[in-house]
Amino acid sequence: MKLPQPRRFLPRRLLPRRSRTAAPAAAARVEASRFAARDTLSEAFAGVLQRPARSALTALGTVLGVGTFVAVLGLTATTSSQIDSRFNLLTATEVTVEDIARQQNPFAAPGFPADADLRVERLNGVRHAGVFHTVRLDAATGGVRSAPVGGAPGGSDSTDVIAASPGALRAAVPTMAQGRLYDEYHSGAKQRVAVLGSAVASRLGITTLDTRPAVFIGSEPFTVIGIIEDVERKTDLLLSVAVPRTTAEEIWGPPPSSGTTMLISTDVGAAQQVARLAPTALRPDHPEHLKAVPPPDPRTLRSGVTSDLEQLFLILAGICLVIGAVGIANTTLVAVLERTGEIGLRRALGARGRHITTQFLAESGALGALGGLVGTSLGTLTVVGVAVLRDWTPVVHPATVATAPLLGLVTGVLAGLYPAWRAARIQPAEALRR
Numbered sequence: 001m002k003l004p005q006p007r008r009f010l011p012r013r014l015l016p017r018r019s020r021t022a023a024p025a026a027a028a029r030v031e032a033s034r035f036a037a038r039d040t041l042s043e044a045f046a047g048v049l050q051r052p053a054r055s056a057l058t059a060l061g062t063v064l065g066v067g068t069f070v071a072v073l074g075l076t077a078t079t080s081s082q083i084d085s086r087f088n089l090l091t092a093t094e095v096t097v098e099d100i101a102r103q104q105n106p107f108a109a110p111g112f113p114a115d116a117d118l119r120v121e122r123l124n125g126v127r128h129a130g131v132f133h134t135v136r137l138d139a140a141t142g143g144v145r146s147a148p149v150g151g152a153p154g155g156s157d158s159t160d161v162i163a164a165s166p167g168a169l170r171a172a173v174p175t176m177a178q179g180r181l182y183d184e185y186h187s188g189a190k191q192r193v194a195v196l197g198s199a200v201a202s203r204l205g206i207t208t209l210d211t212r213p214a215v216f217i218g219s220e221p222f223t224v225i226g227i228i229e230d231v232e233r234k235t236d237l238l239l240s241v242a243v244p245r246t247t248a249e250e251i252w253g254p255p256p257s258s259g260t261t262m263l264i265s266t267d268v269g270a271a272q273q274v275a276r277l278a279p280t281a282l283r284p285d286h287p288e289h290l291k292a293v294p295p296p297d298p299r300t301l302r303s304g305v306t307s308d309l310e311q312l313f314l315i316l317a318g319i320c321l322v323i324g325a326v327g328i329a330n331t332t333l334v335a336v337l338e339r340t341g342e343i344g345l346r347r348a349l350g351a352r353g354r355h356i357t358t359q360f361l362a363e364s365g366a367l368g369a370l371g372g373l374v375g376t377s378l379g380t381l382t383v384v385g386v387a388v389l390r391d392w393t394p395v396v397h398p399a400t401v402a403t404a405p406l407l408g409l410v411t412g413v414l415a416g417l418y419p420a421w422r423a424a425r426i427q428p429a430e431a432l433r434r
Contacts, residue, residue, distance in 0.1 A: 041366075043359050055331075055367060061323040062371025062408045063378065070379025070396070070404050077395040078387055092295045094233060095275045097262040097282070101289035111289040112260060112282060117167040119281050120262065125270025130168025131262045133255040135161040135248050137218060144241055145216045146204040159200055160240040161217055163248030163255070169195065171265040172234040177201075179209045179226030187244040194222035197238035201227045215241060220251055234263060271295050328415035332364045336423040344428045353424035360420035361413055368412015372405035379404070 049055070097120075099111035112131050113119070120129040137143065144159040169181050182193045194215055196206065206213045206224060214221045222243060231237050249255070262282075266274050275294035279287035336343070343356055380396055387394035 041362060043362070055370075057327075059328070059367050059371035059374070061325070061327045062368050062411055063375040065318070065323070065411070066372045066375030066404050066408045067379040067382070068375075069407065070376050070400055071382040073400045074379060074383030074394070074396040075386060077397060078383060078392055093266045093268055093271055094295055095264040095266060095271050095278065096293045097264065097278050098291045098293065099258070099260040099289070100291050101286070103258060110254065110260065111286075112262065116262060116282055117165050120264060120274075120278055121167065123274055123277055123281060125267045125274055127265045127267065128167050128170040129262060129264040130165035130171055131245060131260060132162055132164035132168040133245075133260040135163050135217075135243075135252055136256060137161060137252075143218075144200070144204070146206065146213070148216050148219070148221070159203075160236065161248070162237065162240045162242045163245045164242050165245045168234075168263050169237075169242060171263045172237055173232035173265065174228045174237065175230040177227045177229035179224070181226055182244055187246050190244065190247045190250050192220065192222045192247055193225045193244065195226040195228060195242045196224055197240055197242075198227055198229050199239050200241055217241065217243070233265070325411050325415040328364050328367050328412050329419060331367075332360060332416045332419035333422070335363070336360065336419050336426075340426060343423055343426050347426070347428035356426075357420040357424040360423050361416050364416025364419070365409050365413045368415065369405060369409040371412070372408020375408060376401060376404040 101109065101111040117130050120126055144161065166181065166183050166187055174181065177198055179195075181195055182191070185191075186193050194217075196204070196215070201207070201224075204215060206215075206227070209224060209227070213224045215224060216222075222241075228237055262278075264274060264278065272294050275292040278292050279290040283289055346356065347353075380401065383396055384394045386392075
């Protein structure tokens with residue numbers, strides 16, 4: 001039997017170079033601590049759900065900010081088509097012609113001829129046209145009353161009296177509450193009839209035409225034949241008394257040197273052409289005595305209105321987001337102070353400063369993202385609700401819905417930067433002593 005050879009112990013200086021260095025290197029190798037993404041999300045949602053009431057109140061500011069952001073962009077997109085439609089049907093089909101003859105020459109004759117309505121209505125694309133001006137009543141003449149003397153309760157001396165041809169009333173596209181408009185027969189015969197706006201009729205106490213009521217303009221009686229409930233153009237008719245232009249000129253004389261205007265309603269697309277031809281059709285001898293005002297470009301007007309609305313409400317959304325960010329930052333900072341012991345224990349067990357930073361950023365980001373999701377849902381529901389109530393088609397761009405939760409997430413992460421940085425600076429020994 002062969003006995004084992006005795007082990008020889010060589011001095012350290014005689015050991016091979018690899019053997020001398022291998023043992024200390026193996027002993028010094030320490031595996032770095034890691035914080036997986038799954039663990040980060042788990043800890044973040046656990047911290048959020050640990051105090052659900054506080055988390056809900058903290059995320060409220062982000063909910064309001066993101067919800068306002070989505071609602072503003074959605075309502076702006078939804079109303080764009082409605083603004084286009086309204087401008088195309090009303091503003092883009094309205095032309096006004098002003099008499100500027102006496103501004104150029106004080107001795108010039110009135111710019112509008114007696115048959116001005118007929119001349120313009122012969123142009124292609126014109127639906128209705130008529131001349132009107134405001135009657136100037138002096139103190140001696142008196143105002144509008146529902147009784148011959150003394151006035152009636154609710155009577156108002158400040159009520160405007162508009163001398164308008166029948167075409168001007170038709171161009172305003174009125175909706176009648178009762179009665180009818182006066183026509184060319186009333187105007188040609190210079191009859192003393194009047195059409196009241198609904199607000200004036202209410203103030204004068206005229207609620208029905210069955211009793212054939214009359215109003216007194218100064219001392220002149222006028223039979224009320226109609227009450228206007230609403231108009232699409234020239235809304236001041238609702239606060240005025242309209243009488244035939246010929247009747248007003250017979251009683252109170254010719255119109256003033258300035259202030260006489262023609263209102264023209266046209267077909268869609270014909271307004272610009274009508275504005276160019278109307279002065280020549282009215283005054284072929286002196287078209288420069290009349291100034292035609294064409295409608296503004298609907299796209300430019302819509303862009304201006306839309307831009308103003310967006311700027312106003314986006315500022316409001318930004319304020320809500322700032323409030324939400326402050327709330328998240330405050331709550332996260334309080335959580336850092338409350339969990340100092342936990343942070344110290346984690347650091348003592350090997351967690352690094354960046355792990356602590358990541359954990360608290362994840363918590364604040366989770367609050368912001370949850371607020372963004374809820375705000376996006378509420379904003380979308382607001383757009384749909386308003387569209388349903390107004391009988392519109394709701395329009396919400398997919399990009400808005402996709403970026404709104406990210407906006408909440410970014411808000412939460414930015415709000416948690418300082419508390420997370422402060423949590424990472426807590427020393428383990430100091431934290432464990434508290």
